[in-house]
Amino acid sequence: MSLKSTQLPTPTPSKSRTLRPTSLLNGRISLPKRPAGTVYRGREGMWSWVLHRITGVGIFFFLLVHILDTALVRVSPEAYNAVINTYKNPIMGLGELALVAAIGFHGLNGLRIILIDFWSVGTRNHRLMFWIVIALWIVLMLGFAPRHLMHVFGAQ
Amino acid sequence: MSTVTIEAAQTRIPERTTETTAVEDAPPGSFVVTLIIRRYIPETDDEPRWQDFDVRVLPTDRILDALHKIKWEQDGSLTFRRSCAHGICGSDAMRINGRNRLACKTLIKDLDPSKPIYVEALKGLPLEKDLVVDMEPFFEAYRQVQPFLIANSTPPGGRERTQSPVARERFDDTTKCILCAACTSSCPVFWTDGQYFGPAAIVNAHRFIFDDRDESAQVRLDILNDKEGVWRCRTTFNCSEACPRGIEITKAIKEVKQAILVGKP
Numbered sequence A: 001m002s003l004k005s006t007q008l009p010t011p012t013p014s015k016s017r018t019l020r021p022t023s024l025l026n027g028r029i030s031l032p033k034r035p036a037g038t039v040y041r042g043r044e045g046m047w048s049w050v051l052h053r054i055t056g057v058g059i060f061f062f063l064l065v066h067i068l069d070t071a072l073v074r075v076s077p078e079a080y081n082a083v084i085n086t087y088k089n090p091i092m093g094l095g096e097l098a099l100v101a102a103i104g105f106h107g108l109n110g111l112r113i114i115l116i117d118f119w120s121v122g123t124r125n126h127r128l129m130f131w132i133v134i135a136l137w138i139v140l141m142l143g144f145a146p147r148h149l150m151h152v153f154g155a156q
Numbered sequence B: 001m002s003t004v005t006i007e008a009a010q011t012r013i014p015e016r017t018t019e020t021t022a023v024e025d026a027p028p029g030s031f032v033v034t035l036i037i038r039r040y041i042p043e044t045d046d047e048p049r050w051q052d053f054d055v056r057v058l059p060t061d062r063i064l065d066a067l068h069k070i071k072w073e074q075d076g077s078l079t080f081r082r083s084c085a086h087g088i089c090g091s092d093a094m095r096i097n098g099r100n101r102l103a104c105k106t107l108i109k110d111l112d113p114s115k116p117i118y119v120e121a122l123k124g125l126p127l128e129k130d131l132v133v134d135m136e137p138f139f140e141a142y143r144q145v146q147p148f149l150i151a152n153s154t155p156p157g158g159r160e161r162t163q164s165p166v167a168r169e170r171f172d173d174t175t176k177c178i179l180c181a182a183c184t185s186s187c188p189v190f191w192t193d194g195q196y197f198g199p200a201a202i203v204n205a206h207r208f209i210f211d212d213r214d215e216s217a218q219v220r221l222d223i224l225n226d227k228e229g230v231w232r233c234r235t236t237f238n239c240s241e242a243c244p245r246g247i248e249i250t251k252a253i254k255e256v257k258q259a260i261l262v263g264k265p
């Protein structure tokens, strides 16, 4: 037997219903842990888009710098060489690894988005295609990262 | 209704004065679950705040039942919208454990009742009070796509506009919308760009664009072929996953995109 609304106990009115009338009646007040609300719990589709935008914007800024430094060769080959030489250090080497990782994900996921838009059953298979993208990306990185890191850190 | 249950319930929530009465009626198999609700009362709160409520529920209860129990037995000021309580009016979309759901279609047993359940208002629409948001921007976009049958010609035969089952099937999926706004307010593009028409408006445009009795498909396609129209869609699929009617929203949006590009199939 559940309660009928007519049998409900009337809540004891609180004496001090001043500032926050609701919180005093009942329940513990938790301090606003996350006043801004929770992060929306999107799934593969949302997170792949977040990564796609981050990598896309990242690649864009890299390309901007890259076009500038390459254009330098027309101004002065010596200056070009000087700039390129400053890239030859481990920090830049790790940066290159990140760049390849970003382009790899962005390119593969870009193909996934094209399939979502133009393949008739693309929307029904977007989640599977996301995990295929991740698998291909891991294979790509496994092929690239070890050799690249060997170069960067001086082994033959 | 053993003493054990009563004691367990009382140790769990010792400060509850009304609990003894409630527990005597506790149905077998019921348990106490904590709902953490994001409250906001514009008259008294500067900022929204989280408030905990312990409610005795059955696994087959819905979040809406828990909200009712809180409102009726613990705190009458808790504010939310609901009308039908059976998933058809679209009044009670809210964010439950971080995802947009209808409170009346979300069973406690489908969440993890051993953990607190977070309930908050839809994101991206102006917060009015507790779980109630201002739906006007949502309906404004809906109205703009002209979501009604436009047919000015005399029907063939002069009496009625017949439609073949195949032609009806073409837009069947998008007829199911109940305008709950779960989709539009799950869309990251809509959160940051309130001008975006949003999935629900596109779904309801699709409903008439692909209806062969309608004569204004091109008008709607022109409306949606806009900077704030279908091209804003980034295929995050949040809308499709949020829709309580299981509408394949991203697919509908893609079909509208293609109808703009290459014309209606």
Ligand code: HEM
Pocket (backbone or CB within 6 Å): A049, A052, A053, A055, A056, A057, A059, A060, A061, A063, A103, A106, A107, A108, A109, A110, A111, A113, A114, B233, B234, B235
């Ligand atoms: C490897 C070849 C590439 C492919 C296949 C590709 C594919 C795509 C696709 C299909 C989109 C649309 C995403 C959507 O509709 O949500 C996109 C977005 C984007 N791409 Fe690429 N892209 C590539 C290379 C690049 C490069 C080199 C840059 C940087 C200059 C770049 C920067 C961006 C940016 C900033 C976006 C916007 C992301 C967003 O709106 O969320 N992409 N890319």
Ligand code: SF4
Pocket (backbone or CB within 6 Å): B176, B177, B178, B179, B180, B181, B182, B183, B184, B199, B200, B203, B242, B243, B244, B245, B246, B247, B249
């Ligand atoms: S498409 Fe689905 S989620 Fe969007 S308003 Fe309609 S019923 Fe709600």
Ligand code: FES
Pocket (backbone or CB within 6 Å): B081, B082, B083, B084, B085, B086, B087, B088, B089, B090, B091, B092, B093, B102, B103, B104, B105
């Ligand atoms: S109350 Fe009508 S849809 Fe939930």
